[in-house]
Amino acid sequence: MNATPGFRPAIHFAAQKNWINDPNGLVFDAATGLYHLFFQHNPFGDVWGHMSWGHATSPDLLHWTELPIAIPEDERASIYSGSLVIDHAGTAGFGAGAWVACYTGCLRRPEGGQAQELAFSLDRGLTWTKYAGNPVLDLGLKEFRDPKVFWHEATGRWIMGVVLPEERRVAFYASANLRDWALRSHFGPTGCTSAIWECPDLIHFPDQDRWLLKVDTFEGHPAGSGAQCWVGRFDGEGFKAETEAFWADQGSDFYAALSFAGLAEGRAPVWLAWMNQHAYAKYTPTLPWRGAMSLPRELALAQTAEGWRLLQSPVSTEALRGTARHLAGAGLVDAAGDVLELHWELDPGKAEASTLDVRCGPGGESTQIGIDHRRGLVWIDRSRSGHIPSAAAWQGRREQAWAGASGPLALRVIVDRCSVEVFSGDGRVALTEVIYPGPASDGVAVLKQGSGDWLRSVLTLWPLDA
Template sequence: MSRSTTSEREQYRPHIHYAPAANWMNDPNGLVYFGGLYHLYYQYNPYASSHGNLHWGRATSTDLVHWEEQDVALPEREHQIFSGSAVVDWHNTSGFGKGGRPPLVACYTGHTADNQAQFLAYSLDQGETWTYHGGPVLDVGKTDFRDPKVFWHAKSRRWIMVVVHPVERQVELYGSFNLQDWESLSVFGPAGATGGIWEVPELFPLHDEAGRLYWVLKVDLNPGGPYGGSGAQYWLGDFDGQAFTATTPARWVDHGNDFYAALTWNDLPDRRVWLAWMSNWQYAHDVPTQGWRGAMVLPRELGVCADPHGPVLAQRPVPELQALRQAKTVRQGDGIFSLSPHQAHELLIRWPAMPAAEVKLEFRSEAGSEVSVEVRSGELWVRRPVTLVTSSLDGYPGDHRAELPLHLDQFDLQIFLDASSIEVFAGDGRVVISDLLFPSEQIREVDIQFGGSDPLSMEVEVWSLKSSYGV
């Protein structure tokens, strides 16, 4: 991927998060692991850094860390290519395969001004080139009916499609034996947060530490998120091949302002990993980047953890990111840590669980405080102040908070700071806050203060991280 070196263009260019070299990007699409590659498709406008003329952009990776941007996969045709998913049709149920090669099949929403329907495309060369498959395979004659996530359900030996009716705040499940003929199975919702339209559903199984199986249903909404803009909610429950039944209340996936449209990789053995768009529809068109607009969160490995209030989803940065670690500073106790310019950083902070303990991290540039992270009174806070750069972004400044799991013996914070974002993981991934960040000047230091007990009980590690783009 070519990268400009001009300071204006690259001031907020991520060092370790995926972003295309130019133009607009939003939802991840078609995440699938096939042929030793992680395939990432996404909503992409190849003509401008604004939403419109949507194609599927494409990138690939061997390790979830280093991404190579590829040519557009699915170009706009008589309709825009809205969000969807991709599967490996190992048994050639679709009939698209040839010569014993399993086809890669994409199911996406074709969007026109007066209709949204679900279409197919297929590839016989591991996603390099694609063939569109005729007309829609699922069309109910609605202007809002989109974002199909398709997966193989082994127990019922058929494909399942999870798709939303945005205005009705409903998720509908369909079944198929050939990816082309679909029958309705069940409808979920309205439920949980309904203050905005529903989008980008996801349904997948996870096991907890004891081996118990849960199904996770995730759906995004806009507006109506934790702070009025975009947000993502989930339920844990059961899926019998026909219907999803929630056994927990709806909870927020992420307590920040910039996590949307998450999807998991299909066909990834032995673990479940997802990726999301790191932005918010409140200000996505107005963020102060030049020539490009949109990035992804760091990929996260998913699990289910016990909690006094019931099982909860846990998200942990994939361990492959540790390959980016360079210089390391270790200290017991608080103080000021210098941060290397033009690099991303990872911070790990641990301390024994103490009800009165307070931790504050102040990230500063020469212009002053750019963002702060606080733990106090059993809550995690990320505070984004108003700056000259962000004063015109409606919905950007503010405090984002989440309750911490107080039953743990040790508290922990894992923080990733990049050129234009901060992601904070706490409670072994039970709590996450993801926020875009546009500092007035480059952040040069972090002041870490520990109160309420002996500061020497706190362990701090600060890593500078190599660029995942090799520059």
């Protein structure tokens, strides 16, 4: 297969070459103003394998500079997913201010074996030393992975959330020094338990005195694999859910989301995810790279009729916007481009359904974003979006209920060269899909379905220049 520069994202991170999957060790370095993204990476090929931590930095979460491999696999263990903390007090013995990565080491032997390990950096993440005393938490299990570590101020100690995948449980451990860990509690099995759990995150929202617990599951999501969440309370010992499980994103391609450490106090949490799907990740038609990250999203919690829910808003792209174009009513914006931000304000009146088609082109190619006003649903359909890596997992509508869909509404849509991300105005709706359209598919169309008339429809479109 020839190189595919037409699919390389402009404002989403993708490695220059080879395979990537889960984001790891996300941290903001206040001293330099840089966001650091570590990620699962195969330095030797464009399929999963030889897992190591890749590394990239950004000043704004939109422009990324890829750096050399941070933590490579060695003859003993591959470097699986995990998180990173800045040990300001030097509790681990590596020095005050050391950056400490806590990851899963997977033994490179046929029978496997997973345990939690440490590496530390004394130069703000540029070079890393693996801790000589690894592993620091080993239960002798084949499946035991993806530690999320953070400092819990109320109890004055480090907390680790780590999954027992086959048991569909999150185990919570506590430590004074990042090296010696004591089990405090378990959460689960609950929610979706039809397949293994992975990649936990536990995020505090101090204004609401609530925490969001997220785990990913290989199967059971409406589109295959995905991220399920609970909102509740965490006291340093255990997590108590106050909601039933709900999906963070109803689209096909939002997995292994992880939040940034090191953000300023009072700032909204920010996370990003691997923008792909286990069912077809190794078949996506990109070369010499394979895999990308979602756009980072700011997070909030809100009380709804269904209880606490997560609100997600993509980071601002205002600095990238070109000249705005407007479309009132139905119609086509020809040659709109392949990297876009769209705001659609709609009062549907008596219309039964409305659609916003992006990346429209020859032969009816398009990705369709729809609103079913009668049923209160927002959906996305990429069955005519271009190259299809796997028909079974690819086609069909991904839907999300939205109570406001029968009245005035607003959608925000980010289109990059190989992806579409859809958000409602208040952030309750999130639908993420990768797409692979032809280069001539660069139009945008707004359409009304049924006989009823809209009261108002205005689309504002900005080309984005990275």
